[in-house]
Amino acid sequence: MPVTQIFFWGVPVIALASYFLLFIIFYMVQKDRLIKTFMFVLTALILWTASSLFMKMDLYPGVLFWNRMMVTGMILVPFSLYIFVSVFVNNLKPIRLALISIATGFAIIVNALGLVIQNPGIVLTPMVTEGGRAFSYVEFVYSMGPMAYVLYALFFFVILLTIYKSYKHVRSGQSSYGQIGLITAGLVLLFGGSLLNISPTIGRYPFDVLATLINSFLIVIAIYKFRMLELRFMVTRGLIYSALTLTVTAVYIFAAFFIQGFFNLSLEGVSRYILFLSALLLAVAFQPLYKVSGNVVEKIFYKSEYAQGQALKNFSKNISNNLDLNQITGELFDAIKMAIPTQNVLLLLKQDEKNHYELYKTSSRVFNPSFRISKDNPIVKWMEANKTSLSRQDLYSHTTFRSMWKKEQQEISELEIDVIAPIICRNELIGMILLTKKTNNSAYLQGELDLLTYLGTSSAIAIDNARLFAKTQEEAQTDSLTNLYNHRYFCRALPEEVKKAERGEIALLLLDLDFFKLYNDLYGHVEGDRALERVAAILRKNVGNRGKICRYGGEEFVILLPEHDARKAYTIAECIRTEIEYAFLESKDVTQRFLTVSIGVCAYPGGAPNSDELLRRADLAMYTAKSKGKNQTIIYSPKDPAEGSPGSPLSEKFIKPENSATIYALAAAIDAKDHYTFGHSQRVAEYSSILSREMGMDQSHQEIIREAALLHDIGKIGVPEEVLNKKGRLDDEEFEVIKKHVEICIEIIKHISSQNHIIPAVLGHHERWDGKGYPRGLAGEAIPIGARCLAVCDAFDAMVTDRPYSKGISVSLALAEIGRNIGTQFDPQIAALFIRLVNEGVIDVEEVKAKHRSHTDPKVVGQIPLSSYYAM
Amino acid sequence: MTLKEKFEQKKYDEIWQQYCGFLDLDLPSFMDMQHRLMLEQLDLYGNCELGRHIMKGQKPETVEAFRSMVPLTRYDDYADILLAKEEDKLPAKPMLWIETTWEGGKNPIKIAPYTERMVNCHRDSSISILLLATSKQKEQFALRGDENFLYGMAPLPYLTGMVPHLVAEELPVTFLPSIEEAESMSFSERNKKGFDLGQQQGIDLFFGLSSIVVKIGDSFTERDNQKKESKNLFKNSVQMNYRMAKAWVKSKEEKRPILPKDIWELKGLVCAGTDSHALKSQIEHYWGIKPLEIFAGTEPTCVATESWEKNGLVFFPDVGLYEFIPKDEFEKNLVDSSYVPRTYLIDEIQPGFDYELVVSNFKGGAFARYRTGDIFRCTMLSNEEAGIQLPHFVFVDREPGYIDIAGFTRISKRTIEEAIGLSKIELSNWFAIKEFNINKRAFLHMYVEVEQDGTHVGNSELIKEHIATYFRYIDKDFGNIKRFLGVDPMEVTVLPSGTIEQFTKKTGKEVRKINPSHFDVVEIKKIARGGSEVK
Incomplete structure (x- = not known):
């Protein structure tokens, strides 16, 4: 069969199959105004395409009837598209619609009266020889009636009006070109395809049908892309695959005809083997096509569902029996990112001792780390009461949020938070998951919000357990008075840190408060504890995240400073020493102004060969500082006279009178x-x-x-x-x-x-x-x-x-x-x-x-x- | 999503929740909201000069501390900063300044700053009011956003003038006449034009002073409207002519004049102003729809609206902190200005009692513990049938020191003394009280005593004419009452000389010049009857 004939038959068949597929899908979804109007478009397209096909097949009651039906379909397509686009852009003008309806009705009557297409018929062309074989083609012949051009004018006018409507809507800023561009492109294509019908020579071929097919697919993509439909919830997988199989089969059959035509073979002449072979080859060739089509269907209809399923599966598996908060929240973020196309995720966790929920983790570093939500924020109350997610729209519309402060509203708005989901454990809101915009800037679907709530709920116990575990661990290695690491932690950390610094440096400061016993005796232990807390705060302030501070015991502290040599460590030590001296000098109680600190500094590897020596030598340096009159920092040096002297009677004698x-x-x-x-x-x-x-x-x-x-x-x-x-x-x-x-x-x-x-x-x-x-x-x-x-x-x-x-x-x-x-x-x-x-x-x-x-x-x-x- | 879009998409549940959801709050939640927003306001207030001035340099951190530290205030306390519009001394930058008259003040007008958030809040309140006005039951309302709106209130810079602008930002309603046109017209021109257009295009919503709304109904019964309307047949739309014809048939059937309700089927009617509670049944009779009463003031902003039940005002939770001075407390303060009256929060009041409202603005407003001078009666603590768990109120009147007639004018002791002085009529004693006639229309009733020495005029009509003339001179609004409402706003009764003195001797009480208590007036009338006859 020649290529022209394959095109002549193939395009309407594929188009018809596709329209039926779409019609069935949309028939099964919950219909709103938009879907109803799109089904009207599909009905008009089916009428057009089916009639065209039946006419060529010369089915009962005959070519004339199917021709009239085909033209009726053609008249209805622009009309239905006009309504669809009007609904899509939410701008249906009743008077204009009434006028177009009248014109359309008039056109249908004119067509029924035979004033548009005259003498339609199917003819067999004379036998022609192509590639040595003789063929006779089926061709559709017609002549234009007196009203044909009026009808075409109406057809194009309505399409142009529809295009203009879309354009105007974009211009007015009510929607983006991205949203309506596909539909407009489809309309332009339809316009062009139909324009070809004016020439009976080209009009013989179904370019118009091809254009409508592409147009309808573009509309489907537009609908899907902007989430106007929850298709995946409505359509069964079996139905989709059945329809897909039908469509691919139709393509297969016509591809077979195409191959036959291409090799210039006739069915009568081909040997059984060649037919079998070509069918096999096609089947093999179509297997990937079927697979690709299947993937496309999965992507279109089940993509998010699939991703969500995978995300949930992985998430549940990975967080079970995990007590590492960082890992759990990491898994949570991965699951959210996998299942929901969001730009950014933020996690806020409740701080028991503070009055707010603090930012624990974000998927991006651009967020202000000081962002927090206070415990009396209406968002928290709402979450506790409703236990479900919240959209930004709710913040503006729900009464509960009327008591939000301006700065609270501004923060949410500036961070572009679109959704907030609760993490509730044992009826307590222990955290919140916040999502910013979606990657495609569209609105979050209810299913996505439900999933987010589900992820929040499922992670709640794991997060809570991990926090408890972390807290217990922290308590085990934390000094309860100063909240610094304790002696046990230091003993474990010192060799580890020194090992880590094998190729680098690490300095150790050993600090001992001067006259602390006196201070305790004078002011009691409560006041002494306060002084230790004060010193700890000074240490934290000066060390920051540069090192680890531990309370070594009583009034002794040690500071591990990775990547610091003795000189750098000395600078820090001096800052600490001066600040402690100054802090107590500033004391309101004049009698408290004597507390100072003596500091010994030693660095690995320059000052000590291993962790034990590092500690011992820092200790020696500290004793040297004490023996030299206290309130000073001494860097360990092997030449120092204090070597070997601490604890020995010599140094005590030096300062201890009779x-x-x-x-x-x-x-x-x-x-x-x-x-x-x-x-x-x-x-x-x-x-x-x-x-x-x-x-x-x-x-x-x-x-x-x-x-x-x-x-x-x-x-x-x-x-x-x-x-x-x-x-x-x-x-x-x-x-x-x-x-x-x-x-x-x-x-x-x-x-x-x-x-x-x-x-x-x-x-x-x-x-x-x-x-x-x-x-x-x-x-x-x-x-x-x-x-x-x-x-x-x-x-x-x-x-x-x-x-x-x-x-x-x-x-x-x-x-x-x-x-x-x-x-x-x-x-x-x-x-x-x-x-x-x-x-x-x-x-x-x-x-x-x-x-x-x-x-x-x-x-x-x-x-x-x-x-x-x-x-x- | 904008309100217009929500209407287009028929998201009526969401619209109700957004604007009328506050009626679902229970009292503890209402109070939580009040406390929270007040804390925000305290933060703003403590950091501005006006706040420091009003709070005497203190920085209360709780609502309780604020109420105990900060004295009750009057406009005088704010006048120096506000009248000079010193924006940098305010808690937040104002978006606009709203104006009102200041009766007995040191300046003819008072002005109040409105921040952007206050304006937004006022917008929300305005939409709530329209929804509730067009509602007969919870979550059901007739408003669709494309109505013809006859707006009979004063334009900007008065508070009422903000509403059309705010509503127009949200909904494509058609104002009769248009906002721009209305602002260039006088009050009477605007109403006339509005009704002319209403006859052409129909009226769906109407917002007016209660007294005016009733007056319009009165005018229908008073004139030979059938003849007048027939002249306008060609100017009217077909639909309106049909309505007029239907109205005419109905009025003939019921043998009464055409009433507004025969011509217009309003979706909603909003009324406000003093005496609204007395006029509401008359409004319903004329307009065929239960009016929705609201309460707003320049300083407190729009603070209360009725619900769909239209049987009592409910306060908005996010406008200001409400405190209430019980009647006996504000009366003690009236007698002894040094007495500091106690205030109670909305969850502490009792039904059946009268209270003066004290408001502290939220959202950067200027007023803190501001005595509005408006008296409310709590009618019930909740409306169980309607499922509203918030107290309901009736706006009773202005504080006793003022006589407010139909929301048009507020007459103080000073105004009356000035009018008497200018009239040169020598009265030996007097007091004035607000009373209602049989049609429930308020008027100023002056009881006067004239020296019986044969040299003074003792004719009540003559005295009334003299004093009223000067009232009109001093207070232009007083003159408008008769013009707009057709009601004589004043009456004079001459008491026998010495009646008031006798009362004082008998009871040991001084008679308050303005609005003495009802029972004091009864006693005085008894004394008057016992002596020479009351004229």
Whole structure:
């Protein structure tokens, strides 16, 4: 058969099969206005194509009838397309539609009257010889009627009007060319194909039918592409494949005819073998075609379903028994990306200790990592109540979201979040999955939203378990006070990190807080813990993500700094040291200003050959810093004299004086300076010893109080002599200077580590029972007991001793003064006991005074009240 | 998706949910929304000069702290910043400034800034109102977005003028006359033109002051409308002529004049203004449709609407924080201005009591704990039958210190004193009260005493004429009442000399000059009857 004949028969058959296929599919879906109008288009196309085919086959009732039906179909096609496009662009104008309907009706009547096509007929051409074989072709012949050109004009006018409508819609910005371009292209093709019919020579061939076929396929693609139909939910796979088989068979048959024609073979002449062979070859050739067609069908109708199925299968498998949060969320992201064509995914997880859901992971780095959704955001409430996904449209339309803040709305809008799905575990919203736009910018389908909700729900338990596991793990390796890594973690991490740094560098800082024991003794463990938290915050701030910080124990910290040599590490260490010193210097409580840190630095491989040595040598360097006066950073060096010395008696001896000698020397120093009160410290020590003994304190405690009494005024070394020895009353400024002697005490005593234990008593000897004392304003039993003893003894001795500006008062008067201040200035029990001890002679004042006599200034006479003594 | 698109796609459920879904809220959810939005507002308010000025430099972080720290405010507190339009001192940049008269204020007008979010919120409220006006049951409404809308309210810069612009942005409704044309016309011109067009094209929606809506009905009964309409036959559309004919037949059958309801089948009628509650049944009689009452004010914005049941105002949850001063509290404050009245939130009030509304704007608005001077009565805490779990209110009147006549004018003690002073009529004592005639039309009733020394005029008509003349001079709106509504807004009763003094002696109470209590007036009338006859 010649190619022209194959074309003549093949195109209408394939077109008809395709139209039927589409018609059946659309018949089975849930029909809305758009589908109904498209089915009207298909009906018109079927009428056109089927009539054309039946006419050529000269079926009953005859060529004339089928010709009239074919032309009716041709008239109805542009009309139905006009309606379809109007519905598609949502712009159906009733008056215009009525006019076109009238014109179409008129055209149908005119056609029925035979004024369009005249004398249609099928003729057999004379026998022709092609390739040595004789053929006679079937040809359709006709002549144009008087109204033919009017009808054509109408036909083209309606098509042009439809094209114009599409164009206008795009121009007005109501839809993109991408959305309507395919339909417009199909219409142009139809216009062109039909135009060829004007020439009876070309019109003999079904170019118009071919154009309608392509046009209808373009419409189907447009419909599918923009998700106006949920085809995959409506059509059974069996139906699709049946229809596909029919279509491919039709193509196969005509391909066979084509081959026959191509090889110029007639059925009569061909041998059985050649026929069999060609059929086999075709079958083989069509197998891939069938497969390709099958894939296309899968892609069109089941692509997302298939992808979703795969995604779910993989996801369920991969998250089961997985406790790695990062992996689980990674799987979740993969599943979402596989099943839903979204541009970006964001995962927000609930932060138990915080008041918001924090961004945990994104599929793109472009998102602001500080994006969060607060727990009282209406989105959270909605999710908790409805347990399903939410579209951006809902945010604008649902009443619940009226209470969203402007900035919350702006954030969602700026991130172009289109969908939010909940992750709910045990009725608690533990997280949210957020999707931005789809890759093709179309709207999310309900099925996709349902799937997202499903993925959120299925991952919830895994995510929750992983978080619990991570939390437990973290707790096991975290120091609960500072939230830094603990000793256990460090012991594991150090060799690992050193191993990782085999070809690189790693530095280790070992930090030890100076005077921390003193700090704890002075302010108690609660305050000590606060100081450690403060130090930890400083470490975190300075180290950031450059290294790992661990609390090694007590007041010791270690910092692992991968890719840092000793010099770089030293810089960081110095920043830390300075900031800690500064932070405590800034302290509101002046007495807390002494906490500093000594840091040892060692680096691998330059400073140590392995992890054990790295730690040991950093430790040595830290001890060297301590021995050199604390509050400094020392880089380990083999030449350092501290090598081998920490812990050895040498370094201790270097800084540790002989207790008694030092104390007496210091006491003598202040008494030498304040020579008018020579003996004051010794007398107070005598009184305190007796008092503490009578209070029932043990020997060691008595000794502490005695030593504290000896050094309680050591700070006066730092008070100018003119103030200390001023004759007459002190003014306010001078009084403030005098008050500083307590702070100076700490500055001096803290350097004698063996005497740090006396600082609480020394520091508190000017505190008052009623809280009005200085320097810390402690009250009642919050004042260390040693300090309370000293306060009574100190005041008593000051009153009974002659001073540069006053003569001492009598013992009885002094005791009366103490009695008056019981419960305000003095501890009631201690003061009462002291009075009793003096009155009973257990404390022999005269004897003590004789033993430790002071120098007095004979020129000064008069007495001063207790408040003035108290200041001193 | 725009509202227009939703209408085109017949997504009526979504439209209802978006605009009327707030009626499904329960009281705790309503309060949550109030609290949350107030916290946002506190953040904005604490960071601007106006906020610091009103909150006296404090920065409350909770609604409770805000209510305890910040005093109740009046326009005077804002006047310096707002009248100067000092935008940089406001919580958020205003999109436009809305104006209203300031009765008894130091300036003839008050102005209020509206931020973009407030305007958007007002747009949503306007659409809600139209949906509810055209609704007879939950989730069912007749609005389709292409209606003819007769809009009988004042144009911009008044608050009511914003509605046509906002609705037109969302829906292709046809305003009668067009918005641009309406804005260049006077009130009466606009209404006349609107009705002329309504006769041509039909009217689907009508929004007007209750008093005006009733007046239009009155005018139908008063004139020989049949003759008049026949002249316009050729100007009318076929459909309207058919309607006129049908209306004529119906009126003849029922032996009554043609009423608006015979000509137009409105889909929705929205009314507002003082005395609406008294006029609603008359409106329904004339227009054949239950009107939907709303409440809005320049400072608080549109705060309440009735539901589809049209039996009480429900507050919008996202416009402002509502506080309510009980009647006995605001009356104490009226007597002693130093007394700080207590306020209650909407979940703390009781039905059957009157309250003055206090509003704090959300969304960057300027007013905080602002006393609106509007009195509401809570009629029920919820409407179980309709499934609305929010309190319902009736707008009773302005605060007792003002007499509001039909929403046209607000007369204060100062206005009356000024009119009496200018009239040169020497009254020895007086008080004024708002009363209603048998047709439920409000009027100002002045009770006056004249010295009985033979040198003063004692004729009530003469006194009324004098004082009314100066009222019209001082307050142009007072003059418009008779012109627009055809109602005499004032009446004078001369009391026997010394009646008010006797009352004070008898009860030990001073009579309030404006709106004394009902029972005080009864007592005064008794005294008057017991003495010389009341004229």
